[in-house]
Amino acid sequence: MGVTHVLAWGFLGLAGRITRTAWQDKPATVTRLRWRDRFRSFFQGRARTRALYRRRLLDLNPVTWLAARDRLKPVYPWIFLGIMAVVLASGVATAQNSGVSSGYPVPKGDLTPPQQTGAGLYKRYCVGCHGVKGDGNGENAPYIDPKPRDFTLAQFKCRSTPTGTLPLDSDLIHTLQRGVRGSNMPSWLPLSPENWDDLVAYIKTFSSRWKTEKPGDPIPIPTEPEVTADRVKAGQQLFQRLEVQDLRGEHG
Numbered sequence: 001m002g003v004t005h006v007l008a009w010g011f012l013g014l015a016g017r018i019t020r021t022a023w024q025d026k027p028a029t030v031t032r033l034r035w036r037d038r039f040r041s042f043f044q045g046r047a048r049t050r051a052l053y054r055r056r057l058l059d060l061n062p063v064t065w066l067a068a069r070d071r072l073k074p075v076y077p078w079i080f081l082g083i084m085a086v087v088l089a090s091g092v093a094t095a096q097n098s099g100v101s102s103g104y105p106v107p108k109g110d111l112t113p114p115q116q117t118g119a120g121l122y123k124r125y126c127v128g129c130h131g132v133k134g135d136g137n138g139e140n141a142p143y144i145d146p147k148p149r150d151f152t153l154a155q156f157k158c159r160s161t162p163t164g165t166l167p168l169d170s171d172l173i174h175t176l177q178r179g180v181r182g183s184n185m186p187s188w189l190p191l192s193p194e195n196w197d198d199l200v201a202y203i204k205t206f207s208s209r210w211k212t213e214k215p216g217d218p219i220p221i222p223t224e225p226e227v228t229a230d231r232v233k234a235g236q237q238l239f240q241r242l243e244v245q246d247l248r249g250e251h252g
């Protein structure tokens with residue numbers, strides 16, 4: 001016999017006992033009356049107030065009297081409403097601080113509004129890999145290779161700036177748009193440009209280097225050489241030589 005059985009039989013026995021006597025009008029003992037009075041004055045107000053209230057209801061009509069004579073003290077509904085308001089307000093505040101729901105986050109701590117929104121987006125999309133502290137130790141990190149970037153070092157692969165210097169914001173945004181090929185870093189193209197800006201703003205809070213250093217000067221990329229007849233000819237010769245070598249390699 002299981003626990004449920006025992007409980008069921010217990011309840012049944014109890015119900016049997018109670019229903020046998022429940023309908024009987026028991027003589028009210030002094031203690032009973034005192035407790036009833038305490039209960040009523042706690043929840044429904046003092047005897048005088050209750051009597052006045054009932055008279056008013058009866059004057060109105062008997063139906064209101066029947067319906068409302070046991071009403072709670074007016075403070076109770078207000079306390080209930082107060083609690084609901086506090087719960088609602090704290091819920092709204094949390095949602096706003098997470099930066100996702102409203103889009104108009106309340107600045108908190110020393111984060112600027114874009115960083116706040118970025119923090120919300122980061123929690124939603126990036127923590128799984130890059131980790132709460134931005135150190136690349138998210139819960140998925142053990143399973144992926146190459147490892148997610150550790151933002152606390154502020155070292156990035158995809159830069160237009162010299163080695164050892166910080167990247168430009170636009171470099172990081174390009175990374176978000178493209179993702180990193182051959183790694184688990186996805187492309188975040190579906191997010192909006194504002195989202196990219198906010199995410200970059202937030203990523204930069206993980207390292208103090210961003211406060212003390214400036215991004216490096218972009219390495220200039222020379223313009224493409226002009227197309228001339230000589231160059232086309234040289235290219236053609238090179239192409240043919242390579243192709244011939246390739247064929248020889250294959251057959252000989």
Ligand code: HEC
Pocket residue numbers: 121122125126127128129130140144145146147148149155156157158159172175176180182183184185186188199203
């Ligand atoms: C599924 C795991 C994963 C998620 C989710 C992820 N990343 Fe990454 N991320 C990586 C990995 C892995 C690398 C390292 C790639 C490498 O070293 O080739 C990386 C690298 C980066 C880099 C550095 C690129 C560079 O130039 O060195 C940035 C910036 C970055 N992630 C930003 C983000 C942002 C912002 C998000 C959230 C919107 C995000 N990542 C979400 C896995 C992830």
